[in-house]
Amino acid sequence: MLTLTHVFDVALVAYLLALILGSVNLFAPRRLLRSLATAGLTLGVVALTVYIGWRWLEANRAPFSNMFESLVLFAWTLSLVYVVLLLRGKIPSALTPTTALLALLMLVYASAFLSSEIQPLMPALRSNWLTFHVTTVLIGYGSFAVAFLAATGYLIVSRAASQAGPESRELCEAIMSKTISFGFLFLVVGIAMGAVWANVAWGTYWSWDPKETWSLITALIYAVFLHGRYLRNWSGRRMAWIAVIGFISVLITYVGVNYLMKGLHSYAS
Secondary structure, eight states: OOOHHHHHHHHHHHHHHHHHHHHHHHHSOOHHHHHHHHHHHHHHHHHHHHHHHHHHHHHTSOSOSSHHHHHHHHHHHHHHHHHHHHHTTOSOGGGHHHHHHHHHHHHHHHHHHSOOOOOOOOGGGOSHHHHHHHHHHHHHHHHHHHHHHHHHHHHTSOHHHHTSOHHHHHHHHHHHHHHHHHHHHHHHHHHHHHHHHHHHHHSOSOOOOHHHHHHHHHHHHHHHHHHHHHTSOOOTHHHHHHHHHHHHHHHIIIIIHHHHSOSTTOOOO
């Protein structure tokens, strides 16, 4: 009988295949390998979509309330944004293995070190605002992760950036601009929804909780990127480094605050 665990395992295998086939395609390019790697990544997205929907039905709530569920959603948003851009021809397939690797690492960590047990929510978390807040923020994070991959490729090892000439570098810059613009919109909307939820649950829109503070820092970093890109005509390595720094701030907000700092968003306690 098919279970949630089986669906999760399908996602793991799909991302692993995308990683392997995409990596082989980097060194021995073949259309078939590229197509199979894309199919593997797409299957991973579909499997996670089924997993999230199924878990939602079983829990009778949005499955976004703990670190396990959050990581699954993060892996899903990252790979979904990438697959949509890839299928629309807006992003190079050279980023497929790194996208698959990031998603796979999130899922492996979640399954190996975190409990997947469905647990009841505390009263303050039983709100549709939580669903909207977490979903929009993590869509933003997924977009920023794709921008980070493009920026890293531009700076260091991406075949698209370092081996294929100026055209691919321009493509990486375009990817950074589009995904950061998209992600920034969702992050700002998510922060606003979180403020509304906080006011409903705790009677205040903003309390300078560590995660609130770091979310604001992250938004400001990406605001600098957008200001430089669209108003100052910045380009090249400067923009790539801002995208990298922005994603480091995302990781601090997402991981560091959850485990190392005390606050309403912390899992440390």
